Amino acid sequence: MEKIPMTVAGHAHLETELKRLKSVERPRIIEAIAEARAHGDLSENAEYHAAKEAQGLNEARISELEEKLGRAEVIDVTKLSGTSIKFGARVTVVDEDTDEERTYQIVGDLEADVKSGKVSISSPIARALIGKKVGDSVEVATPGGARAYEILEVRFG
Numbered sequence: 001m002e003k004i005p006m007t008v009a010g011h012a013h014l015e016t017e018l019k020r021l022k023s024v025e026r027p028r029i030i031e032a033i034a035e036a037r038a039h040g041d042l043s044e045n046a047e048y049h050a051a052k053e054a055q056g057l058n059e060a061r062i063s064e065l066e067e068k069l070g071r072a073e074v075i076d077v078t079k080l081s082g083t084s085i086k087f088g089a090r091v092t093v094v095d096e097d098t099d100e101e102r103t104y105q106i107v108g109d110l111e112a113d114v115k116s117g118k119v120s121i122s123s124p125i126a127r128a129l130i131g132k133k134v135g136d137s138v139e140v141a142t143p144g145g146a147r148a149y150e151i152l153e154v155r156f157g
Contacts, residue, residue, distance in 0.1 A: 003073040005087055005121060010111035011074045018065040021058055029055045068110060078157040085129045085154055087121055093129075093149040096137065101152065106130070125149075 006014075029051055036048035077088030085091055085106070092103045104119045106129065112120035119126050128138040129151070137150050 001071055004068055004071045004108060004110065005073050005075055006108035006111055007088060008074055008076050010108055011069070011072055014065055014069055014072075014110065018062065018069065021062050021065070025058050026062075029058055080156040082156075083133050083154060085132050085151070088156060089129075090153075090155050091129055091151060092153040093138075093151055096148040096150055103153075104129075 032051040036045055036051050039045055042048050080088050087106055090105045094101050104117050106121050106126045107118045109120045109122055112118055125140050128140045132151055134151050134154055140147050
């Protein structure tokens, strides 16, 4: 089984979601099913069918999270260092065309959130940055065409 790299924060977030699904959502759905059963005929009971569907979705997400957490390779980025870009690095780049600066953190696929500056290690920008150093230029194929970035800063933690 292939390991899934993730940061300590990303792992904690998934564990929190799993705990909530098991301890809050699962009992709430069981209660809804019991309440809907009390209404009688299940064949025409929309509340019952909705609750059963919610139960299926919840259990599927629980299974998915347990599987991913079981394969997680948690990497503490505060213990990383160096000058070249690797998993966990926070990288500040400048767009060579627009002079717009952006900072990205390279994280696991499950943690990616572009709005908060977290890019997946398998994303085009992360793949272009891995192994590079401050002062290097990279070209990234984006949906809007190729973009050139210069690396301004690399830091960990």
